[in-house]
Amino acid sequence: MTMNINGAVQAYDRMLRQGGSAPGLEARDSGGADFSSLLQRAAERAADTMLEGEKQTIQAGAGAADLTQVGMAVSKAGxxxxxxxxxxxKVVQAYQEILRMPV
Structure with a gap:
């Protein structure tokens, strides 16, 4: 799938010049959090999701869990x-691109 980022940027620019505002395009306040704390919270949430999937799987093995909930938890973990x-x-790719930049 090829994405035309220039077309998307131009469409967004046209929309802003017309004074329009589409839902989801408004500025978001990060609550004063810096980038590293945002990444840390995202990593913690990802780990929590993975742990929930493991917990549900263990309960299913013991016969103490609803299979629908187990399936949902494992699907979310996946x-x-x-x-x-x-x-x-993407992070590795960006890092490699930075390394290739001439100094």
């Missing part, structure tokens, strides 16, 4: 793991 893996790949 999506979280996929997202974390994709983000890791």
């Amino acid at each position: 999506m979280t793991l996929g997202t974390v893996g994709a983000l890791r790949g």
